[in-house]
Amino acid sequence: MYRITGKKVLATGVVEMTIEAPRVAKAHKPGQFLMVMNREDSERVPLTIADSNPETGEVTIVFLEVGRSTIELGEEFQVGEDLFAVLGPLGTPTHLDKVGTVVVIGGGLGVAPIYPICKGLRATGNRVVTIIGYRRKDLMFWDDKLRSASDELIVTTDDGSFGMKGFVSDALKKLHDEGRPMDRVVAIGPPVMMRAVAELTRPWEVPTTVSLNTIMIDGTGMCGGCRVGIGDETKFVCVDGPDFDGHKVHWDEMFARMKVYQKEEREAIASSPSCRLYFETLKR
Amino acid sequence: MSETIDIAALGGVKEGEKKRPRSKDRRLEIACQSVEDRLKNYDEVALGYSPAEAVAEAMRCLECPKPRCVVACPVHIDIPTFIGHVSRGHFVGAAEDIRKYNNLPAVCGRVCPQENLCEAACIINDTNPKNPIAIGRLERFSADWQFGHSERRADSVAKAPATGYKVAVIGSGPAGLSCSADLAKMGHTVHLFEALHKAGGVLMYGIPEFRLPKAIVQKEVEYVQALGVQLECNAVVGRTMPVQEVLDEFDALFVASGAGYPNMMGIPGENLNGVYSANEFLTRVNLMKAWKSDVGTPIRKPRRVVVVGAGFTAFDVVRISLRLGAEEARIVYRRSREEMPGRGEEIEHALEEGAIFTLLTNPVRYIGDDNGFVKAVEVQKMELGEPDSSGRRRPVPVRDSNYIIECDTVVVSIGQTPNVLIPSNLPGLATRWGSVIKVNRETYMSTVPKVFAGGDAITGAATVILATRAGREAARSIDGYVRDPNRGWYPPAV
Numbered sequence A: 001m002y003r004i005t006g007k008k009v010l011a012t013g014v015v016e017m018t019i020e021a022p023r024v025a026k027a028h029k030p031g032q033f034l035m036v037m038n039r040e041d042s043e044r045v046p047l048t049i050a051d052s053n054p055e056t057g058e059v060t061i062v063f064l065e066v067g068r069s070t071i072e073l074g075e076e077f078q079v080g081e082d083l084f085a086v087l088g089p090l091g092t093p094t095h096l097d098k099v100g101t102v103v104v105i106g107g108g109l110g111v112a113p114i115y116p117i118c119k120g121l122r123a124t125g126n127r128v129v130t131i132i133g134y135r136r137k138d139l140m141f142w143d144d145k146l147r148s149a150s151d152e153l154i155v156t157t158d159d160g161s162f163g164m165k166g167f168v169s170d171a172l173k174k175l176h177d178e179g180r181p182m183d184r185v186v187a188i189g190p191p192v193m194m195r196a197v198a199e200l201t202r203p204w205e206v207p208t209t210v211s212l213n214t215i216m217i218d219g220t221g222m223c224g225g226c227r228v229g230i231g232d233e234t235k236f237v238c239v240d241g242p243d244f245d246g247h248k249v250h251w252d253e254m255f256a257r258m259k260v261y262q263k264e265e266r267e268a269i270a271s272s273p274s275c276r277l278y279f280e281t282l283k284r
Numbered sequence B: 001m002s003e004t005i006d007i008a009a010l011g012g013v014k015e016g017e018k019k020r021p022r023s024k025d026r027r028l029e030i031a032c033q034s035v036e037d038r039l040k041n042y043d044e045v046a047l048g049y050s051p052a053e054a055v056a057e058a059m060r061c062l063e064c065p066k067p068r069c070v071v072a073c074p075v076h077i078d079i080p081t082f083i084g085h086v087s088r089g090h091f092v093g094a095a096e097d098i099r100k101y102n103n104l105p106a107v108c109g110r111v112c113p114q115e116n117l118c119e120a121a122c123i124i125n126d127t128n129p130k131n132p133i134a135i136g137r138l139e140r141f142s143a144d145w146q147f148g149h150s151e152r153r154a155d156s157v158a159k160a161p162a163t164g165y166k167v168a169v170i171g172s173g174p175a176g177l178s179c180s181a182d183l184a185k186m187g188h189t190v191h192l193f194e195a196l197h198k199a200g201g202v203l204m205y206g207i208p209e210f211r212l213p214k215a216i217v218q219k220e221v222e223y224v225q226a227l228g229v230q231l232e233c234n235a236v237v238g239r240t241m242p243v244q245e246v247l248d249e250f251d252a253l254f255v256a257s258g259a260g261y262p263n264m265m266g267i268p269g270e271n272l273n274g275v276y277s278a279n280e281f282l283t284r285v286n287l288m289k290a291w292k293s294d295v296g297t298p299i300r301k302p303r304r305v306v307v308v309g310a311g312f313t314a315f316d317v318v319r320i321s322l323r324l325g326a327e328e329a330r331i332v333y334r335r336s337r338e339e340m341p342g343r344g345e346e347i348e349h350a351l352e353e354g355a356i357f358t359l360l361t362n363p364v365r366y367i368g369d370d371n372g373f374v375k376a377v378e379v380q381k382m383e384l385g386e387p388d389s390s391g392r393r394r395p396v397p398v399r400d401s402n403y404i405i406e407c408d409t410v411v412v413s414i415g416q417t418p419n420v421l422i423p424s425n426l427p428g429l430a431t432r433w434g435s436v437i438k439v440n441r442e443t444y445m446s447t448v449p450k451v452f453a454g455g456d457a458i459t460g461a462a463t464v465i466l467a468t469r470a471g472r473e474a475a476r477s478i479d480g481y482v483r484d485p486n487r488g489w490y491p492p493a494v
Helices: A022-027 A068-076 A108-123 A143-148 A168-177 A191-204 A251-258 A262-270 A273-283 B051-058 B068-072 B079-087 B091-099 B105-111 B135-149 B174-185 B214-226 B243-249 B278-287 B312-323 B344-352 B464-483
Strands: A002-011 A014-020 A033-037 A045-053 A058-064 A085-090 A101-107 A127-134 A152-157 A184-188 A208-211 A228-230 A233-235 A243-245 B166-170 B189-193 B230-232 B252-255 B275-277 B304-308 B328-332 B356-358 B361-368 B374-387 B393-397 B403-406 B409-412 B451-453
Touching: A002 A058, A014 A068, A022 A045, A022 A058, A022 A085, A033 A058, A045 A068, A045 A085, A045 A108, A058 A068, A058 A108, A068 A262, A068 A273, A101 A108, A101 A168, A101 A191, A108 A127, A108 A143, A108 A184, A127 A143, A127 A168, A143 A152, A152 A168, A168 A191, A184 A191, A191 A208, A191 A251, A228 A251, A262 A273, B051 B079, B051 B135, B068 B079, B079 B091, B079 B135, B091 B105, B091 B135, B105 B135, B105 B214, B105 B464, B135 B214, B166 B174, B166 B243, B174 B189, B174 B214, B174 B464, B214 B230, B243 B252, B252 B464, B275 B278, B278 B312, B278 B409, B304 B312, B312 B328, B312 B344, B312 B409, B328 B361, B374 B409, B451 B464
Parallel strands: A101 A127, A101 A184, A127 A152, A184 A208, B166 B189, B166 B252, B189 B230, B252 B451, B275 B409, B304 B328, B304 B409, B328 B356
Antiparallel strands: A002 A014, A014 A058, A033 A045, A033 A085, A045 A058, A208 A243, A228 A233, B361 B374, B374 B393, B374 B403
C-alpha cells in the first residue's frame, strides 16, 4: 500500500526516500509532516515532507538515521517494499504570504523541508534568500535543488570545506550587518540552531518562524506528548504547529522534553541488530 | 461448528418445559484471575462464565412481562428474551437477539456500566437486594460463545438490496462502527475513515487489554467489514483529504470522531517530563503495546505514580501502572469515593490490586528535578460544599492544607474533549465550546447539510453504549435522508 519507490543515501546517515502515498501527495502543503510506521509493531515516527508529486502520487522524505526506527527504515527497507503505515499530511501548513524578502535557513537535515517552503514563498511573490549549512562538504545534499528554488543561495560549512566557513547564524548575521532587506526569517534544523537564529533575530525584531519536531504518537492532537510552551500558552506541535514564532518558544522546556526517552532509545538501539550493524559500519 | 448443548445437564429449561426462576439465589460471581497472577500479565481479569454458570445465572431471571431493564438499557436490548435463550441453551440465538439492538455485544458486555443501567433497574433488587441478574456477564457470555461456536458469517445477515447511496463515516470507534454496520445492512455503500493505523477508536487506544481484549475488538471490526463496509485507515478527514471533497463525493457524512483531545489543568509544571495526559499514557500502552518488550514504542517504567481524576480512564491508568511494576499507584481525586464516576467493578479491582486512594485532594503544581523530570506534586486538601450543576457536591479548597506527594510519573486523567479538526475545517458547522458538534438530537443533523454527527463528538466523553446508540439512531436518520427525494434537512436550533 505504501510502497517505497526510491531510496538514495545522500550523505552518511542521511537517506532520501520516495514513497507511494497518493492522498498525502495530493493534499500536501509546505511545512507539513507525515507519520511513518515501518511495521505493525513499530513506533509512529513524525518526519517532515520534503517534496511531493500529486501526479505520480509520491512523497519524499529525508531523514537522519538517529534512533532505532529511522535506522531500521534506512537499513532494512529497500525499493519495492511496503511500509505498514503512512499518515499525512499533518500539521498546519507554513504561512506563505507575500511580505517582501524572506531569508529561509536550513541547517543539516533541515535543508530538505525548506525546499517546498522556498518554492511556495517564491510562488507568492517573495524574494527568497536561502542559507543552508552543513558540518562538512561531504555531508552536503540538495544544494542544487535549493539553488533552483531560491533567488540567492548561501552555503556554509562548519569547517569551511565548502562555501562560507561557520554556522548558518553567522551567514544570517552577515546579511543583517550588510543592511540587506529581511522581512521574515524561516529557520528549520537542529533545535540548537533554531534557537540561535531566533535569539539573533529577536533584537532585530524580524518575525522568525521555526518548525518544531517534538516527540509525538498520533500526530492528530490526541496524545499531547508533543506539547510545548509558546508564550504564555501550551501548544500541541502536531496540530497548532509545527511552525511557531521562534521568539515565543520555551526552548529550555522543549530541550528537556526531547530527552524524555533517551534511556529507552539507547536500550532500543542496543536490542536492534540493524542498529548494531549500522554503528559498527560507521566506526569503520 | 455448532455443538450440541445438553441443557438438562447444565440445569436449564428443557424443550417444552416451563421455566421455574430461582430469583432467590445469589447472583453468580464471575471467575477472575488472582490478583497475584493478573499483576504479572495484561490478560483479561474477568474470565467469563462457563456454560453451566451462564445457565444458572440465566435461570434466576423472571423474564418479566414489563421489564424495567429494557427501559433502562440505552439501546433497549430485549434482555428477558436473550436471557430466556441462555436458560434454554440457545446461546447463539441469544447473541443474535442482542445483535438486533446492539452491534457490539462482546464489547458492551465488558465495558458497559451495567450497575447504573439495566442491572440497577432489575426487579430482583426489590426482593433480593444487591442481587440483580448479571445481565452484562450474560451478554458477554452470549457474544463470546457466538464468536467461538458459530460461523457468524456476515453474508448470512439479512441485508437490504443495494440502494446506490454512498455514506462516509469518520471515525471507527463505537459510534462509527455501529452506524456503519447498520447502514451497510440497509443496503448503502459505506466508506469508513480512520485516522489511526487500526480501527476501533477508543476501544483500541483507550481501554486496556485486561478489560477489553483487542482481539475481541478486531473481531467486531472484521464483522463490520464483512458486511461490506470499506475501511480506510491512516486517513484524517480534514488533512488527508479536505472535508469538502468527502462531502462532494458522498450523499451523507457521519462524523463520529469521538472525544480525543486531552484536558489538562493548566497548573505550573504540567509540561515536565513524566507528566502525561491519560491519552498519551493509554495510547502508548494499549494501541502501541508499549507493555510488550519487543515493540518500537517506549514507555518510562513508573515507580511512584499519581493519577489525577477518578473516572474510567483514571482506573485504567492506575491498573496499567501496577502492571508496569509501579511500587505505588495513587488516585488523587478532588471529591470523595461516592462521587467517583468510574465503574464499580473497576474500582474494586483497582483496590484489590493495591491502588491507593487519596481523596478530597487536588494538585496545585508539579515540581521538577534539575533535568526537567517531575519529582513531586504539591496537593491541596478539599472539602465538599453545595451541589454543583452535575448534582454532585462541589469540592472547595481547605486553607493551608497543602502538602507534597513524591512521584516520578503523573497521569492527568480529568477528561477529554472532541478534536477540533473537523469543526475547524467545515465552515458553518455550529459547535459548543468550539469543538462539541451541535446536532438536532432527533435527527443527528448538524447545521451543515449532509453532515450528521454522533457519539462523543456531540456529547463530550461519555460511554461506549451511548456512542453505540447514537450510531444506530443516526444510521436510521441517514437512511431516511438519503432516500428522501427532497433531502429535507432538520438542523438543531442554534
